[in-house]
Every structure is written in structure tokens, then in C-alpha cells.
Amino acid sequence: MNPINVKYPHNRARRQLLALGAGLAGAALLPAAYAQSGAKPALLTRAVPKTGEKLGVVGLGTQFVLDIGADTEKRAGRIGVIRTLLDAGGSVIDAAPSYGPAEATLGDLLTEMKARERAFIATKFRAAGREGAIAEMKESQRRLRSEKIELMLRHNIGFVPRAEADTHLALAREWKAQGLCKYIGVTHSQNQAKANARLIEMLQTEKLDFIQVNYSMAERSVEDKLLAVAADTGTAVMCNLPYARGALFRAVQGKAVPEWAQEFDAPTWGQFFLKYLIAHPSVNVVIPGTDRVEHMVDNLDAGRTRLPNAAQRKRMVEFIGAV
Secondary structure (H helix, E strand, O other): OOOOOOOOOOOHHHHHHHHOOOOOOHHHHOOHHHHOOOOOOOOOEEEOOOOOOEEEOEOEEOOOOOOOOOOHHHHHHHHHHHHHHHHOOOOEEEOOOOOOOHHHHHHHHHHHHOOHHHOEEEEEEOOOHHHHHHHHHHHHHHHHOOOOEEEEEEOOOOOOOHHHHHHHHHHHHHHHHOOOEEEEEEEEOOOHHHHHHHHHHHHHHHOOOEEEEEOEOOEOHHHOOHHHHHHHOOOEEEEEOOOOOOHHHHHOOOOOOOHHHHHHOOOOHHHHHHHHHHOOOOOOEEOOEOOOHHHHHHHHHOOOOOOOOHHHHHHHHHHHHOO
16 A cells, blocks of 8 residues: 555645636636537446446435535535535535534535435444444434435444344344345445455445445555455445545645656546546445535546546555655
């Protein structure tokens, strides 16, 4: 792994990098295939292996993004971000009780937008014991203003005692059988490399619908085996922290996107980083968090055009590894 520091999250580096091209005409950033007409291709979709349901490959993470209280201006801005996602054909919005007010704010905004049916909501639970987990899941329903949640994930399960994991997965299956969630799965976002072996074992034994893991050009440990096992077991993969909490943008601060990235239509660093992930055939959706419409547009554009092939992905890794 390369030594990029992934500790501190912020958007400043990305804003500065995008600002470098602010003086260019919008069409100049569009791939030649549609620069003249200005019409953008449809967002790429991938099928959930267990059902065949197609989801846009770019979604939205809400940690920090929806911690905005009653601020009218900020809430209007977040509605703009969500509407941009939904209007482009994306739908996946990821939340969790541990993300502060994210669930409640998301529930409020989707209700205000009258857009709940257009969103594919993923949320999580981790409270100890069966009754604690039930209470937490019911609170998520209340906050999200939705009895049915598309995806219910047991959060950070990599180091949870086996008995607790079994209890929680059994509960998730009960909710799925009752129609309270459509899909179930697990996540891990802490010390991903050490958790991978446990997650691989769970994929092979638990018949999960989804798994959510850290995956970025700064954290590629899931490539060693986990993604292949997900494909073999028909498990959809959701990628969190695709920008490594902003560390990737900081690493390339002041550097131009390499000219050869034009071969797969990546005019910005955001698209460069996301296309690397989306190009992996095991990946179903990436969920970068953003509070800005222009960043949401850039994220979505990564899923509209050509993706790097295996040789190009290798070159991308070599380039970032040398930064």
C-alpha cells in the first residue's frame, strides 16, 4: 500500500483542484464523444447479483454531509445535491445512526422533496444484543420516515464476537422476511486490512446481499481476495471512503491529471479516483460524500463515460504510488 495519509477529512483540496479549471468552458471538460452536443450519457448501472435490480454506480454518503441542523441555506444546498443524484439516475444514499443527525435530516429532506420512492436508502445498526438492535433499527425507521428500508447493514462487524454477529444477522434476516428491508449485509470501515479475513469467511457462509467496505486508491487491501469472493458468492459491493477522507486530493494538490487519463475520459482528479473503483467488475456502487452540487456532478460524470481497462488501472496505481 502507498503511504498516503487518510486521517483527516476535508473538501478544501478538491475545491482548489476543481477551481484550476474554472476558467474553461464547460464543454472543454466533456469527453469528445459528447462535447459538441453537451448531452451527457446515462449513468452506468450495475445489477445487484441476488435480484438483478439495477442501481446507478455512483451514490451519496452522508457522514458529516447532513450534520446541518435547521440551517435553511444548507438544507436547500443538500436538497440540490440529492436532486442532482436522483435526476441523473442514481439512487443509493448511505446513512447510519452513528452519523449524528444524518438519518433524520435525510428523512426530512426526502419528505420535503416528495422523493422517498426514488431513493435507495442504506442504513446500519450495531447496538448490543437483540433488543438493543431492534430498538436502534426502529429508531432508524422513525428518523428516516420510512417503515421499509432498502438495505440494512450490520455496522463494523469485522471484530464483533461471533455470537453477537449471529444474533444480529438472524435479526436482519427476520426483518427481510417481514418486508421491512429488501436487502441485508455487513460493513467494515475500521482497519480494513485486518478485517478482510473475517469478512471473506462471512461472505462464504452467510449468503449476504451486500457488503460495504473501504476501497480507494489509497486503501486497496480488498483487491487481494475479498472482491473476488464477493463476485463468487453473488454479493453486491458498496465502496465507502473512495477519496480516503480527502487524502487523495491532498496528495495530488498542485498536480495536473495526467494526459493519458483522457483515454478513459477522466478530466478531473475526482473522476480519476472514482473510475479506478468503478472499473472493477465486482464493484456495484461508490458512495462519496459531498455537500456541493458541482462535486456531485463531477462524481456522477465518473460513471457516465469510458472506464480504464486492466492495463490502465495498473498505470493509475503506479502513478499514485509515486506521488
